[in-house]
Amino acid sequence: MRTKPYTEIGIKRVPCFRCGHPSFHQWQVCSLNNEYKGLCADCDIELNRLVLNFMGVPAKEIACLMDEYEHFARGL
Ligand SMILES: [Zn+2]
Numbered sequence: 001m002r003t004k005p006y007t008e009i010g011i012k013r014v015p016c017f018r019c020g021h022p023s024f025h026q027w028q029v030c031s032l033n034n035e036y037k038g039l040c041a042d043c044d045i046e047l048n049r050l051v052l053n054f055m056g057v058p059a060k061e062i063a064c065l066m067d068e069y070e071h072f073a074r075g076l
Pocket of ligand 1: 016017018019020021039040041042043044
């Protein structure tokens, strides 16, 4: 069980928790014993979008935020 965050290099060796592609980012999920889970760029982007939606952020604002975040998440 991973209770400490992965390093920037280490995370790339972890398969995405959702789809198995190489991870790019990590999330710590309370309901999974606060274990750190790797996520690829695509899954990380979708999870961020889902969370913003869940938090009630207006759709227009989500579009702007996610446009900016996608550049970061894909390392562009
Ligand atoms: Zn993935």
